[in-house]
Amino acid sequence: MDQEVVMSMIFHGIKLVKTLESSLPEKPPESLSTSLGEIAKTFGDANERLKMLLLEMRNSETALNQTKPVIVSVSNQMLVQMEPGLMQEYSFRRGGSSTSSQGTEAIFQTQLMVGGRILTAAEGSGGASGSSTPRLRRRKDEGEDQTVLVAALRTGNTDMPPDDNHTWRKYGQKEILGSRFPRAYYRCTHQKLYNCPAKKQVQRLDDDPFTFRVTYRGSHTCHIYSTAPTTSVTVAATTGHSIDYGSPIHDMTDAMFGSSGVGANMDFIFPFNDPTQRFRRLDDGDDHQ
């Protein structure tokens, strides 16, 4: 079973991480490098295998029932997971690209399909959206945006979009013409300290108050994440692609166990067929080796 192969690869990687962790203080640099390489290769292989698996699953899903996938959003570069209870059907597609004046940044046409409806966020390159003096204003067709749809929490504070592992500071809220709900503006808490240009806009969908449209602008340069990630939404970059979707889970152990590291006390959701399927942690006694 491919899923089990992937899982065993992941668990093997985690085991390597734990081994490295326990021997870290006395580890010589050469040995450290070797271990890191082995860990990276293990997770990389697992990641490649997982992508192939996801592709197969998506193909089979389209032929079967498309109403309740665990994977909310799948692009060629990323996958989005949500709590099973919050699942809605999304797909995320990224269209054509071209190069910016610097020749390095792509211009994206982002489309989100929600229940058959396609929402489009036109995007382009145009530099960071950070502020300066005099106040810089962003043209509608420039700037690098990443738009995702996020299910609202149905318990607790449903006014807030689920945590995306970054700390944000709200700096404005606006009533938007034609929208029932106001749009909230956030910037990175560390904007001043690290000159971090990351911002995001959060707005409820008119026809689905339990869904937020979250638009990220600018990438985080602070690399500081909240210390108490939730599992509500996990956006995991599955390749080395550098786009920051605001949920910078940079390795699989982090994605699975949270930023507090292997052994953090949390369940995790894995994007396989069964939404209720949760895998045991390594230290629960059953070693998947």
Place this chain on the structure above:
DNA sequence: GTGATTTGACCAGA
């Protein structure tokens, strides 16, 4: 006291 949020005002692009 410090940092976050609220909210009216300001400003620039369309």
Place this chain on the structure above:
DNA sequence: TCTGGTCAAATCAC
């Protein structure tokens, strides 16, 4: 001129 994005003072929370 309208609208969306940002500023900044006031207020709140810890």
